[in-house]
Amino acid sequence: MVTRFSRERARLTLLLLRACSQQRAWFVPALCHAPRFADWPHFRHRGSGISSIATSYSAASSFRSFISDLLTISSTGYMIVGPLRRLCNKVTRIFLAMKPQVVFVLGGPGAGKGTQCAKIVENYSYTHLSAGDLLRAERSRVGSESGQLIERYIKEGKIVPVEITINLLRMAMEETIKKDQNMFRFLIDGFPRNQDNLQGWDRVMEGKADVKFVLFFDCSNDVCIDRCLERGKSSGRTDDNKESLEKRIQTYLQSTRPVVEQYEKQGKVRTIDASRAVNEVFADVKLIFDREG
Numbered sequence: 001m002v003t004r005f006s007r008e009r010a011r012l013t014l015l016l017l018r019a020c021s022q023q024r025a026w027f028v029p030a031l032c033h034a035p036r037f038a039d040w041p042h043f044r045h046r047g048s049g050i051s052s053i054a055t056s057y058s059a060a061s062s063f064r065s066f067i068s069d070l071l072t073i074s075s076t077g078y079m080i081v082g083p084l085r086r087l088c089n090k091v092t093r094i095f096l097a098m099k100p101q102v103v104f105v106l107g108g109p110g111a112g113k114g115t116q117c118a119k120i121v122e123n124y125s126y127t128h129l130s131a132g133d134l135l136r137a138e139r140s141r142v143g144s145e146s147g148q149l150i151e152r153y154i155k156e157g158k159i160v161p162v163e164i165t166i167n168l169l170r171m172a173m174e175e176t177i178k179k180d181q182n183m184f185r186f187l188i189d190g191f192p193r194n195q196d197n198l199q200g201w202d203r204v205m206e207g208k209a210d211v212k213f214v215l216f217f218d219c220s221n222d223v224c225i226d227r228c229l230e231r232g233k234s235s236g237r238t239d240d241n242k243e244s245l246e247k248r249i250q251t252y253l254q255s256t257r258p259v260v261e262q263y264e265k266q267g268k269v270r271t272i273d274a275s276r277a278v279n280e281v282f283a284d285v286k287l288i289f290d291r292e293g
Contacts, residue, residue: 100173100209105189106260107217108252109245110227111274112281113189116217119282120187124289127176127183131191134168135160136237157247159193159255162200170205187215194255198262213292214263215285217274221249 103126105113117128139150146164153160169188176183192198225245232240263269270288274281 099184100177101185102209102211103185103187104191104211104214104263105187105217106193106214106256107274108219108221108224108256109248110224110231111217111219112227112278113217115278116215116272116274116282116285117187117189119278120285120289123286124185124293125183126185126187127173128187128189129169129172130189131165131169131193132189134172135165138164138168155244157244157251159197159251162197165191165197166200166204170208173209192256192259193251194259198259211268213268213270214260215288216260216269216271217281218271219274221253223275224249 105117107113114128114130117126117130120126121128135150135154138144139147139154141147150160150164169191173186176186192201225242228240228245229242231237260269270292272281272284272288
């Protein structure tokens with residue numbers, strides 16, 4: 001059966017092919033640390049125009065290569081410029097729609113991850129999945145063996161085994177896409193928290209989801225603790241107390257920050273100063289999502 005989604009995908013492919021017979025699209029490095037175009041053997045370099053290192057396609061003759069690179073380009077640090085930019089972006093979203101597109105949201109406890117994720121959801125087509133919220137929901141589910149294990153780990157300020165967290169995230173993404181195929185972009189906050197999380201994600205989700213970038217909310221420990229203590233007055237969360245917070249901060253510094261540093265080496269971290277007021281922080285967040293989608 002041909003679905004509305006597959007018809008739209010086919011229509012946009014034909015539209016792109018027709019447009020490319022008369023116009024050009026160019027790929028240029030979006031970041032200074034992006035891979036060199038020389039690493040892409042079928043790219044033809046322009047000697048004039050946009051840049052001496054920009055790549056052009058007269059896509060009627062290289063359409064297959066163009067589509068292949070178009071589907072990969074967003075994860076390799078390049079951006080599309082030229083007459084076909086808007087159309088190419090739309091086609092990319094259609095082709096990748098069935099594979100979850102993920103933004104990891106990281107930061108210390110109280111850095112404002114949940115607050116900012118809510119504002120992103122209001123303004124962009126993202127679904128917010130909080131690893132912490134999913135774990136707490138499972139913990140409160142009557143008769144859940146995983147819930148009992150989660151309860152013990154959270155009270156001790158430790159990280160829950162990766163298999164439990166990834167399974168909850170995977171099921172949540174699958175359920176969301178099953179309800180609406182257009183909702184394929186996800187904000188996952190509070191994950192990955194350590195190397196075990198990251199390795200588990202790579203092992204289980206390789207080829208099943210694409211990590212677009214990491215949104216990192218940088219905030220001092222003192223500000224984070226003060227915010228959590230204030231939140232604890234009304235949140236009802238058992239881990240919003242000084243003793244648990246000190247353990248969580250140490251876990252974050254020892255385990256999560258190295259993950260952020262690893263993604264920084266890949267050029268995938270977008271850092272935000274989260275010590276400011278909510279609207280000031282979101283102004284910077286909005287700049288990132290307007291640019292990267």
